[in-house]
Amino acid sequence: MVHKKSTYIGRVFGIPIDVDYSWYFIFILLTWLLSAQYFPVHYPNWTNLTYWILGSLTSLFLFVSVLLHELGHSAAAKFFKIPVTKITLMIFGGIAQIARNPKKAGQEFWIAISGPVVNLILWAVFHSLASLFSSVSGIYAFCTYLAYINIVLAVFNLVPGFPLDGGKVLLALIWGFNHNLKKATIIAANIGRIFAFLFILWGALSITIGDIYDGLWLIFIGWFLDSAAAVEIHKTYQTHSNEAI
Ligand SMILES: [Zn+2]
Incomplete structure (x- = not known):
């Protein structure tokens, strides 16, 4: 796949991170859906500012979840001494581009499964935080939605x-x-x-x-x-x- 329409946003563990323009569209759309539709319906007592702050934060953490998924693949590749050229984040997720193909089935297996495993760990973390903060509606809403997003990312990618x-x-x-x-x-x-x-x-x-x-x-x-x-x-x-x- 060729991704020319992307912007470089920095490096994580030395790996360049590119963001495809399609992601900005998804960020705005999801922020609007959460702030103007989903949160007001499920949590009717917040202020307008709270809806938009939590909507943007949740959208941003969807991006962080996808980035951590790609870093999961990258960490496994690096473990097998396979260099990671770059990570590109886009509309349906991301791509961690590795310098060469794994030479063994075991390496292919661990590199492929590491991404969804990261989402399963994030699901467990957000699910636990949601139960822990069930009385604080803002934190509860944020963690519940991210737990949901991460289980969807794990299941869909598998x-x-x-x-x-x-x-x-x-x-x-x-x-x-x-x-x-x-x-x-x-x-x-x-x-x-x-x-x-x-x-x-x-x-x-x-x-x-x-x-x-x-x-x-x-x-x-x-x-x-x-x-x-x-x-x-x-x-x-x-x-x-x-x-x-
Ligand atoms: Zn993946």
């Missing part, structure tokens, strides 16, 4: 389809079993296409029962996963992907 982390975990497991990277990639990508088809089917069923908004989203995700799996199969005949998403 779906076994390319280019999601779950697809790479599956690839690593098959590779570890059959010791053939090319064949493992094709099997994993085809399993990914089955999951993509299930998303599309689920979306179509949702639309038939009147849930058009969720249905369209599911079809879009399914279509995205199917295209990505098809690209992965095509690429396998040339070179192996070097991006951990």
Whole structure:
């Protein structure tokens, strides 16, 4: 993937961090949704200023959660002495670009799973903080929403389809079993296409029962996963992907 439309915001542990312009759009949209819609409906007694401060902070921590996810992949890559070229954050998450492909199935497995594991840890932390501060509505709302975001990030990324982390975990497991990277990639990508088809089917069923908004989203995700799996199969005949998403 090529990302030219991004701005450099600094380095973390020596890794340059780029933010894609699409992320600014998501930040504004999510801040508005939380400050003007979600928080006022669920917590009607706050002041306007509180809604906007908490809305922006929650949006910002969605960004921090995605960044920590990518740093999870990066830490695992660095552990295996694989340099991380840069991290790009964008509309559906981020990419930690690594200098070379893992040479062993075990390395591929740990690099892929480290991102979702970070989100599971964040979910546990925010979930505990929400229970601890259940009487302080602002902190409770902030922590509950971030716990929710992190469990969604963990579960979605673990779906076994390319280019999601779950697809790479599956690839690593098959590779570890059959010791053939090319064949493992094709099997994993085809399993990914089955999951993509299930998303599309689920979306179509949702639309038939009147849930058009969720249905369209599911079809879009399914279509995205199917295209990505098809690209992965095509690429396998040339070179192996070097991006951990
Ligand atoms: Zn990831």
